[in-house]
Amino acid sequence: KPRSNCLIVIFGASGDLTKRKLIPALYSLWDTNQLPANFAILGIARTAYSDEKYRDELYEFSEGSYDKAKWGEFSKHLYYHAGDSTAEADWGDIKGYMCDLAKKHDLGDNRIFYLSVGPQFFEPIITNIGKAELVTEGRRFCSLSDDVPWQRIVVEKPFGSDPASAVKLNQTLAAVFDEESIYRIDHYLGKELVQNLLVVRFANSLFEPLWNREYIDHVQITATETVGVEGRGAYYDSPAGGAMRDMIQSHLLQVLSFMAMEPPVAFEADDIRTEKNKIFKALRIPKYDDVPQIAVRGQYGQGQIGGEPVIGYRDEKGVDEESQTDTFAALQLYIDTWRWGGVPFYLRSGKAMAEKKTEIVIYFKPTPHCLFKEQTKKLKANQIIINVHPNEGIRLRFEGKVPGLGMNIKDVVMDFDYIKQWQVKPSDGYAILLNDVLRGDQMLFKHRDEIEISWNAVQPVLDYWKDNPQDDLPNYNAGTWGPSAADIMMARDNRYWHNY
Numbered sequence: 001k002p003r004s005n006c007l008i009v010i011f012g013a014s015g016d017l018t019k020r021k022l023i024p025a026l027y028s029l030w031d032t033n034q035l036p037a038n039f040a041i042l043g044i045a046r047t048a049y050s051d052e053k054y055r056d057e058l059y060e061f062s063e064g065s066y067d068k069a070k071w072g073e074f075s076k077h078l079y080y081h082a083g084d085s086t087a088e089a090d091w092g093d094i095k096g097y098m099c100d101l102a103k104k105h106d107l108g109d110n111r112i113f114y115l116s117v118g119p120q121f122f123e124p125i126i127t128n129i130g131k132a133e134l135v136t137e138g139r140r141f142c143s144l145s146d147d148v149p150w151q152r153i154v155v156e157k158p159f160g161s162d163p164a165s166a167v168k169l170n171q172t173l174a175a176v177f178d179e180e181s182i183y184r185i186d187h188y189l190g191k192e193l194v195q196n197l198l199v200v201r202f203a204n205s206l207f208e209p210l211w212n213r214e215y216i217d218h219v220q221i222t223a224t225e226t227v228g229v230e231g232r233g234a235y236y237d238s239p240a241g242g243a244m245r246d247m248i249q250s251h252l253l254q255v256l257s258f259m260a261m262e263p264p265v266a267f268e269a270d271d272i273r274t275e276k277n278k279i280f281k282a283l284r285i286p287k288y289d290d291v292p293q294i295a296v297r298g299q300y301g302q303g304q305i306g307g308e309p310v311i312g313y314r315d316e317k318g319v320d321e322e323s324q325t326d327t328f329a330a331l332q333l334y335i336d337t338w339r340w341g342g343v344p345f346y347l348r349s350g351k352a353m354a355e356k357k358t359e360i361v362i363y364f365k366p367t368p369h370c371l372f373k374e375q376t377k378k379l380k381a382n383q384i385i386i387n388v389h390p391n392e393g394i395r396l397r398f399e400g401k402v403p404g405l406g407m408n409i410k411d412v413v414m415d416f417d418y419i420k421q422w423q424v425k426p427s428d429g430y431a432i433l434l435n436d437v438l439r440g441d442q443m444l445f446k447h448r449d450e451i452e453i454s455w456n457a458v459q460p461v462l463d464y465w466k467d468n469p470q471d472d473l474p475n476y477n478a479g480t481w482g483p484s485a486a487d488i489m490m491a492r493d494n495r496y497w498h499n500y
């Protein structure tokens with residue numbers, strides 16, 4: 001799909017996400033000729049900066065990752081406007097500035113609005129965009145070109161903090177934008193190894209016949225981090241924070257939908273989103289009283305990571321000293337369909353843990369009959385391990401004969417190493433997803449329906465946790481694999497977490 005000239009407006013221009021992810025992603029798209037011929041990026045935030053100062057600050061933040069001469073060229077397209085985008089009164093100026101830039105760079109009325117702000121600012125900004133009549137629905141204001149102009153909005157997470165707030169945010173969006181113009185971003189869907197799941201499953205005949213309840217015993221989806229809350233204590237400890245909301249409800253359920261969906265009719269956004277939505281509809285909603293059996297809440301205390309001492313979560317800035325927030329969460333889910341009936345999916349995520357790893361591990365059932373009787377106890381389950389990050393790649397673990405006399409069996413690994421194979425470092429997802437927004441491709445973005453339905457699968461757990469404070473928190477030391485309760489949950493099912 002072509003990329004038309006456009007203005008990219010980033011709300012929250014002085015924030016971390018903009019500096020760390022969005023500007024580097026736009027720079028890399030520009031550097032590889034993926035931005036339209038005419039474009040301008042307008043950062044909006046309250047802090048006062050000149051364009052020059054803003055450009056310098058972004059350059060310095062990158063600590064040398066931009067080529068200086070190229071940055072000079074790229075940053076000619078980068079502007080800054082100080083204003084409060086949540087205040088209607090500031091929108092006369094904001095709109096005037098957008099139109100001036102559109103004229104200067106010959107951009108017409110095409111615009112991308114990127115909400116890189118705290119969730120409390122989403123709705124006022126969306127409403128102000130609407131009131132300022134910046135969504136033209138095909139009408140032209142700033143240019144006389146014949147192209148039909150478009151406006152798109154990118155909404156970061158968290159998308160609501162419960163089902164009701166997610167519905168409300170969707171309603172606010174729908175009052176201003178058509179669903180086709182709304183890009184609810186989840187950077188996990190931009191990760192190469194997550195997209196590669198679709199190729200592994202639907203471009204090969206090797207895996208799909210085994211991808212069901214007949215052969216699969218259970219699936220584990222893990223996203224652990226060694227970092228703590230990194231200065232985001234106030235947000236993380238708010239009612240919108242915690243690992244269940246921050247990671248499981250958003251990223252891990254999305255990964256699960258790619259792992260579990262039926263083959264779509266075509267490789268088109270609508271078809272893929274239809275199949276994902278069916279998975280969310282089929283997720284069994286946990287019963288409130290079952291929560292202690294199927295979910296685990298953890299919180300880190302002080303410990304050590306990489307030999308360095310780490311403070312406990314409750315000592316982080318902005319965190320309540322009696323906080324009940326989950327910095328670790330684990331959840332067992334079922335997908336009630338013919339393909340997945342009875343197969344448990346275990347999802348877990350935690351901060352300040354032993355290792356940074358995002359992976360999907362598929363454990364297979366034993367063979368129906370074992371020829372190697374005396375080895376039976378030693379045989380390990382066959383596994384497909386999809387390393388999303390780090391060590392990107394796919395590993396098959398199966399049993400092999402140990403060389404020599406007699407029949408000794410040991411598990412072996414067959415390895416597809418992404419970096420060795422393709423000689424590139426996988427992108428963190430933002431460049432891929434921004435490229436899709438520019439091209440108007442919604443395939444890797446969440447539809448309104450899937451967001452609303454997927455909240456239901458975690459809400460009973462959140463309700464239970466809210467009603468039942470846990471007096472053993474903090475219950476894991478920073479730098480470990482999380483609370484023992486998570487291991488006990490697996491042991492009850494005769495299973496164990498993939499921690500190595």
Ligand code: BG6
Nearest residue numbers: 157187223225246247358389428
């Ligand atoms: C973000 C969460 O969405 O994802 C953060 O808000 C988390 O808390 C981050 O650290 C993890 O992303 P990645 O790409 O490093 O796995």
